[in-house]
Amino acid sequence: MSRVVVTGRVPDAALEKLRAEHEVDAWAGPESIGREELLRRVAGADAIVSLLTERVDGELLDAAGPQLKVVSNVAVGYDNINVPACTERGIVATNTPGVLTEATADIAFGLILMATRRLGEGERLIRAGQAWKWGMFFLLGSSLQGKTLGVVGMGGIGQATARRAKAFGMDIVYQSRSEIDPAIAAELGARRVDLDELLTVSDVISLHCPYGPATHHLIGAEQLSAMKSSTYLVNTARGPIVDEAALAAALREGVIAGAGLDVFEHEPKVHPELLDLENVTLVPHLGSATVETRTAMAVLAADNALAVLRGEQPPTPIG
Numbered sequence: 149m150s151r152v153v154v155t156g157r158v159p160d161a162a163l164e165k166l167r168a169e170h171e172v173d174a175w176a177g178p179e180s181i182g183r184e185e186l187l188r189r190v191a192g193a194d195a196i197v198s199l200l201t202e203r204v205d206g207e208l209l210d211a212a213g214p215q216l217k218v219v220s221n222v223a224v225g226y227d228n229i230n231v232p233a234c235t236e237r238g239i240v241a242t243n244t245p246g247v248l249t250e251a252t253a254d255i256a257f258g259l260i261l262m263a264t265r266r267l268g269e270g271e272r273l274i275r276a277g278q279a280w281k282w283g284m285f286f287l288l289g290s291s292l293q294g295k296t297l298g299v300v301g302m303g304g305i306g307q308a309t310a311r312r313a314k315a316f317g318m319d320i321v322y323q324s325r326s327e328i329d330p331a332i333a334a335e336l337g338a339r340r341v342d343l344d345e346l347l348t349v350s351d352v353i354s355l356h357c358p359y360g361p362a363t364h365h366l367i368g369a370e371q372l373s374a375m376k377s378s379t380y381l382v383n384t385a386r387g388p389i390v391d392e393a394a395l396a397a398a399l400r401e402g403v404i405a406g407a408g409l410d411v412f413e414h415e416p417k418v419h420p421e422l423l424d425l426e427n428v429t430l431v432p433h434l435g436s437a438t439v440e441t442r443t444a445m446a447v448l449a450a451d452n453a454l455a456v457l458r459g460e461q462p463p464t465p466i467g
């Protein structure tokens with residue numbers, strides 16, 4: 149029997165799977181586990197099931213000890229994990245791709261609708277008790293039909309967002325490290341372009357690339373200036389892909405029309421200027437937040453850890 153440390157609260161279905169085979173030490177506090185407590189608890193762990201709020205770096209891996217075999221992240225994004233540090237120590241790192249694709253694309257498209265149709269503004273106005281009545285020019289937004297969606301990062305979530313956009317009558321361009329499957333490109337009518345072209349032709353830009361040194365501030369003042377003043381930017385990937393101060397300035401000065409953000413550069417902090425702007429919709433990292441999706445993520449993370457502890461290939465290793 150091995151020792152598995154789970155760094156935060158996860159659905160019971162995952163804990164039951166882990167407990168059926170191993171001794172499980174799962175943090176159950178309402179707040180995230182503190183760093184000191186985490187460093188203490190991982191000592192002697194054979195597996196760590198980590199949440200994206202915990203930094204898994206060399207210090208943590210060393211605190212666990214040389215018996216540690218696997219770090220299983222309950223997220224598709226793994227910017228909280230120092231993967232080379234795992235590899236150097238012979239530790240397998242895994243994530244949870246696939247199971248949160250549709251839920252995250254739903255939130256991306258929800259933000260596209262909220263931003264372009266000014267739903268947040270309308271809701272705030274009613275809740276503030278402001279007087280209003282139907283008017284020909286009251287809270288007019290932008291239609292999506294016939295407009296162009298630019299998808300940055302055309303993996304599973306980008307493709308699922310593009311599929312929703314197609315159903316809304318949008319044209320699709322995308323920027324990605326590689327061409328997507330030609331059959332899917334044909335189904336979506338999606339054309340691969342470089343980032344510069346995407347920025348200038350898109351009416352809505354949705355970010356779905358992974359975060360890392362190559363994508364830090366991928367969207368900054370220069371890129372925002374390259375967009376049309378009628379463009380909307382949506383980010384459901386990772387906050388630091390966007391220079392939040394530059395975005396706040398662009399939204400305030402009308403450089404772009406609006407934005408929808410599910411993720412933030414210094415999460416959970418939000419740039420204070422964004423809070424005062426009407427043309428940005430802000431939601432608290434809800435991309436994968438459905439009961440079904442979170443359960444599937446946690447169960448997949450458990451399966452990954454269990455496979456490595458059995459000496460088997462995990463279902464979804466990183467890299």
Ligand code: DGY
Nearest residue numbers: 222223224225435436
């Ligand atoms: C992920 O899995 O990376 C998501 O951000 C979690 O919601």
